[in-house]
Amino acid sequence: MRLVAGLAAAALSGVAAGSSSQPSSADVYIFPSSSAWQSSPGAETPRIPKEIARHILLQRTSRQRYGSDLRDIPSSIDTDAAVGHIARFGKGPTPLFTHSEKTDPAQLVVLLEGAAPEQSSRAREKLAQHAAFAISDPPSATANSNLMALFRNLGVSTSRQCDLPAAINPFDTDCWTGPSSVVKYDLRTSPTTLDSLFDSLARIDKFVTDGDLELTLVVLPESSRSSKLHHWSAAAAGAGSGSDLRRRDDSEMVISEHGDGTGASPTVKPAAASSSAPARRPKSIPQCFATLSACMAQTNSCSGHGECVNKYAVGGGNSSTAAGAGAAPAASCFVCACKASVVEGGDSSAARTQGRRTVHWGGNMCQKEDVSVQFWLFAGFTVAAVGAVSFAIGLLFGVGEEPLPGVIGAGVSRSK
Template identity: 70%
Template sequence: MWLIAGLTAAALSGLAAAATQQSADVYTFPSQSSSSQTTPSIPREIARHILLQRTSRQRYGSDLRDIPSSIDTETAIAHIARFGKSPAPLFTRPDKNDASQLVVLFEGAAAEQSNQIREKLGQHAAFTISDPPSATANNHLMTFFRNLGVSSSHQCELSAMINPFEADCWTGPSSVVKYDLRKSPKTLESLFDNLSRLENFVSAGDLELLLVVLPESSRFSKFSHWSAAAAGSSSELRRRRDTETVISDQELDHINPTTKPAAKPTTAASTRRTKKAFPQCFASLNSCMTQTNSCSGHGKCVDKYATPDGSGGNSSSSSSTSAASCFVCVCQATVVEHGGEGAGARKGRKTVRWGGSMCQKEDVSVPFWLIAGFTVTIVGAVSFAIGLLFSVGEEKLPGVIGAGVSRSK
């Protein structure tokens, strides 16, 4: 009797938790929230279209056939146009100066963590997802982004992902990452500690961020996909796949892995460098110091147009912007001392020179040319000596010596 009562209570508590499933908050940087308006509640299918529009403008066109009947098409298009990115016009190349697009999914957020995010960010959610899907659906979505060619690194920390100039984490103009707050709660602290850096990148026009905070109650949601097309039959999915390419994450799961996709034609837009270009100069000293991390600690920012020799750029008045200001990094050599710890060890010092747009690369040109010049000189000397020996050995002997050793008849 007690066993039956316990099972009944557990079942009722599970049904109550499912009925009271929380919605997911979505924040945008720059902020698109308004305190005077109510926060719109959007189904997960529309939220999926928004994520795809922001991260894959050149590869994705909206197919609105999976919109649920609870929302009309005009309202769905209005939400996508407001929170997403409009596709680039035909026959145009993407602008390299466009802001990099970053989508961050926080999975398993507790109620206290959601409140902390709302307070620390200092803004209301741009919109909420009324029916957030399960953790399995999130894994399907990440796989789908990778199939689209969107970068989705799992090795980079959040502090590195918010820097669009981090070459180890960014391989294109957009990136999608997912963090489980229940397994790694320090990720939330990293977000709070790097809010100032994030705001600097956003204000400079280098980054746009969409943060999706998925509650812990959605981990075992009944929705196993972000798209409602999973309810369709397999024949309908096959027919749609044969007629035209439909963006659907569950369709990609059913594709035969042994089937090789058709080769895409190579165009100038696809072969161009997708990495975000680093600016040649900065308009102010503060932006130069912030975006270059103080020239990687190996130099200083100066205004090369301040004086003819470019040495007067870091004065007290150089922080103000002007039309002719161009702040760049001037690299400086660093002296590294080594040795002298053990008995009889000799102390020494090494001068390291730096180069690159942010002074992030060690300048090895001088050692290279020394080694290359020494190697070429040694090879040339050895080759000359060997050639000289061969030339001496091939000379004919004098006639007198030849007569003395000739065979008698």
């Protein structure tokens, strides 16, 4: 009998230890600036997978209208439910047929790592009316760092030197460099951050009520720090798991021109091509790259028509400032600086008559030929010609409408 009791106690303790090792859910609170979405008192908080939560955070912080590509979400998740959650908790659409000069509210995402159970309970008590949803499978601290790097690559402000009272102020130019910002704090190393958040609730409500700010707060439990989930996206976690994932297409369509001096037509080649892969929509190029190597790799060295430079560097910067290590300074934004190229005439008679010509390039990868000068010349000549013809016709009509002189009128008058 004692043996059975001992085995039962050991089994129960093993189950309890196993359940305690599983990370609890992460709570997400949203402070909306309008009544488009508000938490219903007493309503059950939905539990959402981390992949959908990632799409919601990206949609809220996107500089442009974000189009969710749900191919990186596991097939076990219902697509209609995922779209419904993104539409409900994401950034509200801009109303049509409005001419208001009021800009969209700034979007702030705050990630609080390492929340102890008592801290999570205090947050649920203080922020009950702002409870939005819970992340059922919060990933590890490594995944959070990778998510912050993704935000930086997308051009979202991710200042690491701003405390919470300064980060919630959308008019603070030291912490905000754009319409959205993402900050991350570790409650284990900075336990006073949560108290600072509670003390700043009045200021947050003021910014939110005035339509200047929308806040999304993610409270990640301490148990998730050592989670085995090292990615927020299922596509990155299961790159070799087979057909369970609807993966995002990572291929880039870049344009390069062979430097043989023959004026050959540009060739389009994918960065990661597969002859058997179906044709897919090319991936968009971000406005800023965090490092020089990322800019050169994802733009194929600006399609061979320019170079990657740091536009925030003194004097415009150049590609040699970070060559070798590929590391960028704290405030870096590597973009393509397009250069003109001289194209020689070919062997054909038509090409020989053209001779040498200078081609200007544009676009975020220098992949488009700049024809703005030709367009304005053609448009200006057309407008001038139409104006001259209209003026001449107006003069002819004006001459025809003038009355005849009196002497001519008397000579042609009928006698009685």
